[in-house]
Amino acid sequence: MPDAAKSPARPLEGIRALELAEIWAGPFSGALLTDLGAEVIKVEAIQRVARNPARPNSDDPAAKPWNTNGDFNAVNRNKVGLTLDLTTPSGADAFKQLANVSDVVLSNYAFGVMDRFGLGYEDLRKVKPDIIVIFMPGYGNTGPYRRYRSMGLVLDAVSGHTRLRGYPDLDLSYNSLVHHPDAVAAGNAVFSICLSILRRARTGKGQFIDLAQSESFMTNLGEVFLEYELTGQSRSRRGNRHPAMSPHGVYPCAGEDQWVAIAVRTDEEWWEMCEAMRMPQLAHNPRFETLPARLRNQDELDDIVSRWSRQLGRYHVTELLQERGVPAGPVLDCGADTYDNPHLQDRDYFQVVDHPDAGTHLLSGQIWKMANRPEVRHGPAPGLGQHNRHILGDLVGISSDVLDQMERDQVIGTAPMPGADMGGVRRARAQGIVPPE
């Protein structure tokens, strides 16, 4: 790559985005925007603290456990932190003043939440006519399901992915709880925001972006829908196998819970694999010589491969196969295995992040590299309300007397109110489903 730092400015330098978001779809959008150089202000509330799942280092409030959640701090890297109770007039008004000096408002709240705060697109547009607003609920901002509650796992089902996952010999109810739609929505959101900034530069106009997380994920399953259209059949589950590659699977290696993935695309690659396994005669065995033969005899083939692979380490198998151009890769965990990976280390993927409450850790870096922009160094995730005074005082111009009053009124703050949660208990109480405290 050519020399970096030809230009001091990153693409979104000077762009300010307000993020009202929980879990992953919205927060990850904000993280990616900071990688492009935007200033992202994460707007939270001390009445409802979504720094879950709560795994504090300490139960001691002085240690600010809400600021020391590893999951949250990873996905919210590099942002600025503000709390505002948007259900109060002074909170909503402060938000509007902030919107007036911002470019983007980004939210993955459920449909209607921002409108109930009086902060829908039409409201925000009155404050700042060229504001770019994206609301990204599960089912979008129109249509019969727009009010339906959703989370990534739910959208995985509705988008058609759940029925493609899991072990083909087990009921779907054994499917894992890990879900993917949020991530896709986040990437699409960043694309849509950048597109709208580009368009604003040309037309002077703002934009409302309607992103349904379900739909954004379906676009990543395009051929599955078209296969149905072309054949009238729904694709069946594949597990780790593939209808047109064999061997194609995840095989045991030496050690506990160690695995290697191997995917052989062609007969030539199969012959190479036989050489790597030092079983050249296998290449001429009619039971495995051609793809149709290998597909017919997969169980037997998988046994042969497993007997070989389990004598060797997962990286060793990978290297023996990659030397011969056969796709293979070790199954790595997200923790030590990833940190130890020589390729990611060589590419300087990880970053040391110093967090005032959580300490100094090596964390995940940015996904892309841009040759002409200065290297991105990640700052920590913000503490709850950490930058209230800076944002509302220095940026918006609210006097410190008024900010003191807002703090006394619990419109702003830096610690969760007693009983603050993601909303379930309060709502249940309001509906009389559980008794008041």
Add this chain to the structure above:
Amino acid sequence: MPQLALDGIRVLELTDGIAAPFCAKMLADYGAEVIRVESPRHTPRRYEHLNWAESAGLYLHLNLNKKSVTLDLELDRGRELLLDLALRSDVVIESMRPGAAEGLGIGYETLSAHRPDLVMTSVTPFGQTGPYRDWSFTELSVFAMSGAMNREGLPGRPPLRYGGEIAQYFTGVVASAATMGALVGVAMTGIGDWVDISIFESMSGHPNQIARRGAYAYLGENDKRVDPRTTSGSEQYAIGTFRCADGHFNFLPLGPRMWPYVAQLIGQPELTQDPRFLTPEDRIENRAELESIFQAWLDGHTRYEVFAAAQDAGLPSGPVLEPSEIMEDEHFIQRGYFQTIDHPDFGTLRYPGLPFTLSDAPKSESTPAPKRGQHNREVLTGLLGLSDEDISALSDRGIISDA
């Protein structure tokens, strides 16, 4: 008619696989002119290892709204034309092996010397540098390395990949976001960029993975595969995929605070007073009983009945749907998500649509995936100013050909 969002942006695409074509598709779907360069000499490696319907589905989906030009890049004249096209583009998206673009005369150094405002996005399995830069990959092998696979599946069994070509598509999404970011950079600073995208890094930097890595970095907690039906831990009951009368649905009660809603949903609010289920700990302890009560209710209800009832109770849940059911679902019909497009060879089919819509820019009318070389004449005469004789000569020499 107001302009399409990306009107006036031209993209040259030299790609195969899924990630890079999807990145270019994102730009095409929002109005950029995307010119895909393919070889005239042999069938391009269009998903040759896949079955017919999957291969056709990928071709139709990924190449929507694009133009196709064939150029023989083994010949000097083919490479000259490629360079001309690149220098008349705002974006070049390529997925060749690291170094191959230089070999064709369109390396970033060459292009940026003429066009400092050009954005080049290179999408490869492992990136432009590093010890794995020349490694082979498939969805399975790179997914395994990303950290995602280690948590997918059951303990005691081999870890699993997701369904679909998730890592490659996600990388395409990330690449399109970075490309669009770089285009904003061009508008703001006049300086283009070379964007290096790796499928391995994209999937390793996925929020699922970085969140788990954060937990590991802070607490040393490692990720494990868990059995969703027997695992005990905080907040884990009545969560995941369940059978019901006509299929399955996914259910996410979001922990203890939602328990009253679960009881309400199944019409047994008195369960909240049941000594077996009083506290979160009780419910985890007696999870099997709780889930069997839940299951008995589910067995009497269809997916869409559960869907409606759960929404009334305020619980996130959704039916496990087949492609046909999704395309016929009233919600997506009303939103106009799926689009019906006629392709001369494949007929009229329903396609997945746009991941988002814009208030201030119209949706484009989609054009079907082009045949190879379908736009040779339009692009080479219209854009490069070649004459009819030039075109004939190129065709005679096999430098271009219509499929």
